[in-house]
Amino acid sequence: MSQYTQVREIVMMNLRSVPQRLGASLVIVIGIAGVVGVMVALLSMSAGLEKTLGGTGSDDRVVVTRGGSNGELASFLDRASGTLIKQDPAIARGADGLPLASGEIIIITEVPRVGQKTGANVTLRGVEPVGFTIRPELRIVEGRKFRPGLREIIVGEAASNQFAGLDVGTPLRFRGSTWTVVGVFSTGGDAHESELWTDTETAQSAFNRSGYSSILAKLASTDGFEPMKERLTSNPQLNVDAKTERDFFSGQSGTLTTVIGVLAGFVALVMAIGATFGALNTMYSAVSARTAEIGTLRALGFGAMPVIASVMAEALALAISGGVLGALLAYVFFNGYSVSTLGSGFTQVAFKFAVTPGLVMQGLALSLFIGFVGGLLPAIRAARMQVTSALRG
Amino acid sequence: MKYLGLIWSGLFRKKLRTTLTLFSLVCAFVLLGLLQAVNSLFSGGADFLGANRLITQARTSFTQPLPMRLLPQIEAVPGVARVSHSQFFGGVYQDPRNFFPQFAVNPQRLRDTYPEWVMDEDSWRRFITARNSTIVGRNLADKFGWKVGDVIPLNSFIWTKTDGTRNWEWEVAGIFDGRNAEWQKRAGLMYLNYGQFDEGRAGGKGLAGVFVVMVDDPDASERVAALIDEKFENSPDETKTQSEQEFQLGFARQLGDIGLIVNLITSAVFFSILFLTGVSMSQGVRERVPELAVLKVLGFTDRAVMGLVLAEAFLLCFLGALAGMLLANFSTRFLPAEFPIETDLRVWAIAGISVVVLTVLVGVPPALHALRIKIVDALAGR
DSSP states (O other): HHHHHHHHHHHHHHHHHGGGHHHHHHHHHHHHHHHHHHHHHHHHHHHHHHHHHSSOOOOOOOEEETTTSSSSSSSSSSSHHHHHHTTTTOOBBBBSSOEEEEEEEEEEEEEBTOOOEEEEEEEEEEEHHHHHHHHHHHHHEEEEOOOSSSSSEEEEHHHHBTTTTOSSSEEEEEETTEEEEEEEEEEESSSSGSSEEEEEEHHHHHHOSSSSSEEEEBBBSGGGGHHHEEEEEEEHTOOOEEEEEEHHHHHHHHHHHHHHHHHHHHHHHHHHHHHHHHHHHHHHHHHHHHHHHHHHHHHHOOOOHHHHHHHHHHHHHHHHHHHHHHHHHHHHTTTOOOEEEEEETSSSEEEEEOOOHHHHHHHHHHHHHHHHHHHHHHHHHHHHHHHHHHHHH | TTTTHHHHHTSSSHHHHHHHHHHHHHHHHHHHHHHHHHHHHHHTTTTTOOEEEEEEESSSOTTTEEEEHHHHHHHTTTTTEEEEEEOOOOEEEESSSSSSEEEOOHHHHHHOOOTTOOOOOOHHHHHHHHEEEEEEEEHHHHHHTTTTTOEEEESSOOOTTTTTTOEEEEEEEEEEEEEHHHHHHHHOOOEEHHHHHHHBBBOOOTEEEEEEEEESGGGGGHHHHHHHHHHHHTTTTOOEEEEEHHHHHHHHHTTTOHHHHHHHHHHHHHHHHHHHHHHHHHHHHHHHHHHHHHHHTTTHHHHHHHHHHHHHHHHHHHHHHHHHHHHHHHHTTTTTTTOOOOOOOOHHHHHHHHHHHHHHHHHHHHHHHHHHHHHHHTTTTO
């Protein structure tokens, strides 16, 4: 028999005998399923967050904030600066000839999570009427828009799911006055869906604030961004930063993604080491259970290679089934699971866990690696067995 | 105890298998220890805070500063002993990665409400009298090598000065310590004199931030909190007053359900290790059926043999858990100061319970098997 046929026959024979060692074999499968499941689930959290923040905004819109502020919350622009920014020539004009730029104001409010009493920070964003024109992705999915001048609020879809008491028609108490939720909006699953929106001027008067937190402007063309940034930052009357809306939001996932990445890496590493010991155990006992069989094969003239291959094939096959099981569990239990956490603006960002194909591939690669390490030493021991002593069992 | 040798040799009859199982157990308990320590931090982390302090914040959010004129009104509430105020400054020292919290406070009022911070009289005097002064926690001073008299530049990402810049300079008046070890660990923050802060800022003059309220009687704190909130109801500055502990926990809860994530990982780890140890134990007993039969021939009762197997399971789990927990405990010391997690009593208790549960689940099936061994059948190899 050729080397190849030898390997094939002995591998198949061995794999067919795995069910006889089911209990011990399941140690590999379950151990690795645990590692891969936990790792994929954790990483799907940061993948989901990146998807939400990275999917927010567009390249033809610009966010202008006060210079040096690390987000909209710490940014204050007075009315004069706001007007000056809105008049930049790169900004598109609407049918009425006015610039398509919305002065927005950020106020942090506390709303409890569903089923909790303590409040979580939620962004209340004041938007000018033109803010709806420059965000065509926004749809009202329930109720209606707020009317400027009235204490009315619309809430993002994610916010209405995550936080308590944000259903259409419910009153909310902020700063000595009562507001009413009049609608629910969707912006296609981006970060704005974690917010509450109202009219800028209503918010300014209710919260005793003047000026804006940021100006959102629509560009006439994306080429206009660099010159506009240049003009605004070099203007001695202003002290501002300008970023495209996409850059502004995708820059916000950094810290949290790193934290989750470090956590996932550490947990997966320790679990993987534990699972490798388990795999070694299983494969050593599998080899010792097959001692007589391996001795017989060697006596019949099979080489060392096919024996190694058969042990490795068993280890890898069990490992990959564990990996698939783990990834599957992570997908079934966590994909689309929605949570919210504290974003960089010190307010809640709601997002959904996203088990992506890339994460599944990472999980499977890890499972194969554990299987390889766990199978290698036992395979070498199997190949080194003395034929005579192995035959005696 | 006299059977320890027997149990030991039974356990290490197959050295390789037991050692590998032990290593897996160690890994599992390292994770369990560290993860539950994180959980401790987030659930009961504020235990050390006294029950006699309340925090009064704006009802909308603690990021909305309350005006200073509320202070005398809060002081007038019956049951209130002392009041101080605190505004988050958001300063960056040299590099954004050097983050540490700073609060602008009234020095005398800080001293009255936080007797946990200790410092010599001269330093307090300097802090109270010099408007541009700051006091820094011992840990922070050690980290950056600051000493009294140094001028520390901070770039605030929130507060602009009247001259349009955001560079603030603060002179170190003193270095404070915690009253006990618990507080000493937390001496990693900085208090700034409200004098220069309020005078220098371009906007928000006269805003205090949040109020720290010390009550006469800790048992009455809930009643006092309700009285304060009642006082400002329906005003433009509605307040929310809660215990300092609740306030701190609220911060952690903002991050999300850390407890749930940690417990899910812990259960995945526990389930894997349960299965792995269980298989290893029952394999061990199956291989030793004739030997256990010999023990019964020698006069060991069925129950005694069962007990031996259970004791073996316990010893295995116990050794793995002990080594894992010690390793976890050891490694927490090398974490940076921003992650003050430790394997406290609660974590050790969880590990202890896990060992018992694990022993029962992995020990009982093989122990029952050992109980039922019939001498004749076993010796005949049936």
